[in-house]
Amino acid sequence: MKKIKIIFAGTGKFSSVHLNELILKKFKISTIITKIDKKIGRGKKIKFSEVKKTAINNHLPFIQTNSLNSEEYYTILKKKKPDIMIIVSFGLIIPEKIINIFPLGCINIHTSLLPKFRGPSPIQSAILLGKKKTGITIIQINNKLDTGDILYKKSINIEKKETYDTLKKKLSILGKKSLIKFLKNIFLKKYIPIKQIENQATYTKKIYKKDGLINWNQNASEIEKKIRAFNSWPGTFFFIKNIMIKIWKANIIKSIKKNIPGKIIQANKNGISISTKNHLINITELQFAGKKKNKVYNIIHSYKKLFEIGQIII
The missing domain is CATH 3.40.50.170 (Formyl transferase, N-terminal domain)
Structure with a gap:
């Protein structure tokens, strides 16, 4: 041949x-x-x-x-x-x-x-x-x-x-x-x-880094899928006190109580839970700009003041 x-x-x-x-x-x-x-x-x-x-x-x-x-x-x-x-x-x-x-x-x-x-x-x-x-x-x-x-x-x-x-x-x-x-x-x-x-036929669009910004007014399932779809590039992220935080891993916690989207509900060794349009996104692995990614349970005590419960993230 x-x-x-x-x-x-x-x-x-x-x-x-x-x-x-x-x-x-x-x-x-x-x-x-x-x-x-x-x-x-x-x-x-x-x-x-x-x-x-x-x-x-x-x-x-x-x-x-x-x-x-x-x-x-x-x-x-x-x-x-x-x-x-x-x-x-x-x-x-x-x-x-x-x-x-x-x-x-x-x-x-x-x-x-x-x-x-x-x-x-x-x-x-x-x-x-x-x-x-x-x-x-x-x-x-x-x-x-x-x-x-x-x-x-x-x-x-x-x-x-x-x-x-x-x-x-x-x-x-x-x-x-x-x-x-x-x-x-x-x-x-x-x-x-x-x-x-x-x-x-269906068509996809080019993805840019800015597309990774989290909108807490979306449903938790939409945000969770976005975190996985953009892992590792361009990554999903949000800002808190002008500090950019990249999300590496998160899960959904179902919530009966209605909260303001973007509100920090809890922050402990089990994760940082933030309210969405319906349920909570619980972040278990994150990364600060210029630093290595880390498990929340490793860093939460050092950054307790940054993730104040009740704080609203826009």
Whole structure:
């Protein structure tokens, strides 16, 4: 059987998991494409993408760019005579001219059961909406966002206390296994492209750090899901006496008594309980800005005055 020549495009850790699996399974990677290094912090420290690290560690050729629109990249990729392009968490639009280079097309691994949750935040959205299932969909790339024909789909359960981090890890394992299974059978024509049903499509939005601010006027269940969906990025947070506090873990305490949303009801070794529109959110693990995260029972005595019972958090 012919060995497939692959161009791989991706950036983050989720992407590097799939690239590492391709390398482990001895697939032929002609070139890797990843985004340009980021400068972070005041010292302008350079941050390599996880995919670039994988390329360097495995002595594989790579290209760094924040756009594939120039004729230069078309020429470089065409000369490689690749069979397929695999895109995983890349974040850049692939021009149609480049898509047409590949005899087997360009495929993308998306972390939802398409056409549900198209767009940039499918994992967070599934948790926010309390869905019981999500999954991996491999699609043929076209010139629109996440609308290509479905080539392979596999579902997975979302557990009751699932966070963004835990679900993303499970989906990365499912994704890499699905990708290998798909590629091993690609020449056997076992995969018949299936058109997505447009009237079943839903879309997700880009999430920003500011979206993590807690609104205590929401129901406790909505806040609890948000804490899990945004764990670990962008994180959920609130301000008390101008101090930003990030929430890592919390649970719901049902309350018969109606309280003003944002009121601190109790603060002890069992947690910091804050009223919402209906019940209480009990924070058991938190983090002060610039410090490490900590269990409430470890720090509550030192910060008793900060979390005064009866205080209202806006």
